Amino acid sequence: MGANESWNKVDEYFIGKLKLSDPILDHVLRTNRESGIPEIDVSPSQGKFLYLIAKMKGVRNILEIGTLGGYSSIWFARALPESGKVYTLEVNPEFAKIANQNIQYAGYEHKVEVIVGDALDSLPKLKERGVAPFDLIFIDADKTNNPYYLKWAMSMSKSGTLIIADNVVRDGEVTNEISSDERIHGIRQFMDLLANENRIECTSIQTVGSKGYDGFLMGLVK
Template sequence: MPQQTWTVVDDYFDGLLVEEDAALTAATADTLAAGLPAHQVAPNQGKLLHLLARIRGARTILEIGTLGGYSTIWLARALPEGGRLVTLEADERCADVSTANIARAGLTDVVDIRRGKAADLLPGLADGEPFDLVFIDADKPSNPVYLEWALKLTRPGSIIIGDNVVRDGAVVDGDSTDPRVQGVRRFTELIAEHPRLSATALQTVGSKGYDGFVMALVTS
């Protein structure tokens, strides 16, 4: 009953507040058709990312984990003229599907898809302009590494968002043998300890089940 209720409520608000066009619905369909993991953000979560980027006035966005490009499209559409988004994807199938989806959305000139392991690609971004927003949605055991690089690649006022941190509530289990849970726990602990970050975490329920995200502001 709870999952059914969460999904119906999501559908209600999405119908009123979230406008998915053909490019977004096709991105979802192509992601599923390609057999990619059903891990993309829900429509209302995509809209939230879009609004956060606009509220921040982001001109540069870094996404770690592209999947089929659904969240990429939401974020890229928040950019002003001349803005850019760099997204990192290790899986070649995901990179191929996202490339097609981003092209269909007319965002090829805005989005730079880089293929390979994020830990290997992130050092190559160090000489560029700092990012105003970083969205971390990739392999959870590597989240501490991604946070370290996010701090190097941002500036005061930047936002860092880590997705899927609740893990159906497993995040509270310090004895968990799941490396994804331990990666999320260490990621959150590092955020809490870092003097340059002010953060919070929110639990979410909806069509994607029970999870949540961490959001941190780079303060100095």
């Protein structure tokens, strides 16, 4: 049995044993797939991990950079109190439309606001609205702009804000200094900024599973 096959089987085992999916989440993933949205959402295990982190921390407002079809947005919404809010940014209008439909289907339209447009245009407008600082910021969009997303995340944080970035390992390519992939360069620049940022304490978590070999970056603003 190959490594990827083994990782998939273990994920399936835990998903079944720990009830990490349900008809609503299955419907969301099926809708996304049928709508042609890339299957690059977090896995069910990762979604529950993000949910638990948000719930343990008692967050009330979340900024998500990168919505896709709203799968992770729904996990976050489930973790929030009734008055909590997720502000999620999506550049693709068609994806945002599907995300809104999924969020409504899940019953969280009162907790999730999908903002359509380039995130680097939406972030300053969101800050002007006075909804920051956020308790948790999840960065999961185009990796080339990760350095800019980090700068905005820091400006929209407070002491105790948790910043999480997905897909920072990329099958180990993050260590490849001569990669021709601009996404890798974006992640490496993001890491360089963090290495010189004394306002945040960070760690990385490598992950394997149905999404292959990747990982999260987690940081707590001082």
